[in-house]
């Protein structure tokens with residue numbers, strides 16, 4: 001699903017109004033009616049007090065329209081105008097008058113002493129600020145937002161939680177409404193998916209407000225949300241007469257004394273994702289462990305006993321996954337550097353491979369084009385330096401990926417794959433995956449996909465999706481707490497089957513999960 005910037009959505013508004021020869025207030029009526037329908041279909045007239053807080057722009061206008069419909073349907077609703085300025089938008093004013101015509105008198109709030117009492121059993125609709133926020137809310141408006149947050153009532157935000165921007169960091173983290181549900185217009189916003197801003201919302205849903213489909217289809221975006229619909233076209237079916245030679249021979253290099261498990265997880269995940277053959281290249285101490293742990297994986301051992309000392313192998317791999325459990329001992333570092341300087345095979349690099357690259361940045365120049373790096377935030381910072389916020393992190397990652405022609409998977413709750421100035425934001429996965437070894441599994445999966453002929457970008461995007469999906473299916477049996485990295489491997493097959501099982505769940509995120 002495309003993620004548009006605020007500027008693109010404003011442009012879509014304009015084009016829709018012009019093309020359909022409608023007034024902007026018609027669009028507002030339609031958008032806010034969708035919000036009303038959403039609430040009405042769930043509340044079915046229940047007499048729960050609803051507080052609708054409206055700003056003075058078009059987000060506030062949406063709130064006024066919503067308030068009118070709720071009143072006309074007999075809801076117990078109070079509409080407030082958060083009167084922080086006299087510069088009311090035209091459509092706000094129009095709907096302010098319509099509300100009065102409907103015999104409803106909104107309460108004007110002009111300062112701190114005028115905040116209404118809200119109990120935790122009430123419902124709050126936040127229509128204070130939308131995409132037009134241009135500075136941090138302050139003074140009594142900020143205090144009102146905190147008053148709303150403190151009430152802990154079920155809070156529905158219209159378009160965005162007030163205080164959040166669509167594609168940059170809020171200036172003041174204390175001046176943001178915490179929303180249980182965001183009913184967002186036409187497309188989700190980037191800020192919903194990044195850890196520092198995503199925490200302000202529990203769930204979101206897209207309301208199709210009928211913005212011009214032609215414009216939306218034709219407009220290029222630099223950000224995409226990756227769900228089943230996006231990965232299905234990437235899937236390559238197996239041919240009846242194919243054999244293991246058709247699916248590539250992956251080499252997994254890594255491991256050290258006490259961390260051979262990382263390689264066995266990566267190797268097994270690589271095979272389970274469909275690689276034809278997998279060989280593990282590990283220090284001598286891991287030979288028997290690996291042969292017993294994963295009999296399907298072949299093993300070549302390094303001359304180093306407890307860690308890798310000199311990477312030499314007598315085979316021509318299709319792709320190499322390197323780094324898990326490898327350590328950064330001097331000998332290993334030299335061996336890795338020498339390997340990188342001479343290697344020409346496609347690479348996927350994780351963990352200590354990334355740490356060595358961060359310490360010896362000149363090695364980055366020797367990486368093959370579209371090498372896949374899979375850093376968690378700590379590894380990423382070592383590579384690209386500190387960032388000021390999540391948005392800056394992605395900008396810096398884009399620049400770094402461009403400089404060295406890389407595919408970078410920024411791992412996290414919504415892992416983001418960065419390549420050619422574009423962002424692919426994953427929707428699968430859950431907090432159960434915050435467990436040792438799950439990154440090793442991902443390295444194996446991406447390596448296994450490249451092995452079968454997927455290009456590195458597709459392998460990264462598809463691999464991250466399948467990895468999260470496998471864990472989402474697994475937690476039904478294991479719980480979040482009980483999920484182990486090896487369980488993710490056990491459910492990779494289910495994640496493939498699930499691709500064809502049922503249609504994409506509705507565009508709705510419930511605490512990080514699909515409905």
Ligand SMILES: NC(=O)C1=CN([C@@H]2O[C@H](COP(=O)(O)OP(=O)(O)OC[C@H]3O[C@@H](n4cnc5c(N)ncnc54)[C@H](O)[C@@H]3O)[C@@H](O)[C@H]2O)[C@@H](O)CC1
Nearest residue numbers: 013028031057058059129130131132133134135136137159
């Ligand atoms: N064409 C339309 O009429 C549509 C409008 N829509 C709604 O319109 C919203 C955008 O409306 P607007 O552009 O009017 O923006 P907002 O409703 O977010 O309000 C912006 C107003 O608040 C002021 N402001 C911004 N930051 C402030 C701060 N920190 N403190 C005090 N004042 C501040 C601005 O100067 C401006 O007057 C969307 O989010 C959506 O809810 C939707 O209904 C879709 C259709």
Ligand SMILES: Nc1ncnc2c1ncn2[C@@H]1O[C@H](COP(=O)(O)OP(=O)(O)O)[C@@H](O)[C@H]1O
Nearest residue numbers: 376412413429430431433434436437438439440
């Ligand atoms: N809260 C979460 N929600 C979704 N995915 C998560 C969450 N926490 C971790 N993950 C995923 O689990 C993996 C963890 O990788 P990593 O930090 O390298 O672990 P390790 O080094 O232990 O293998 C990543 O793919 C990450 O996206």
Ligand SMILES: [K+]
Nearest residue numbers: 126129160162
């Ligand atoms: K809002």
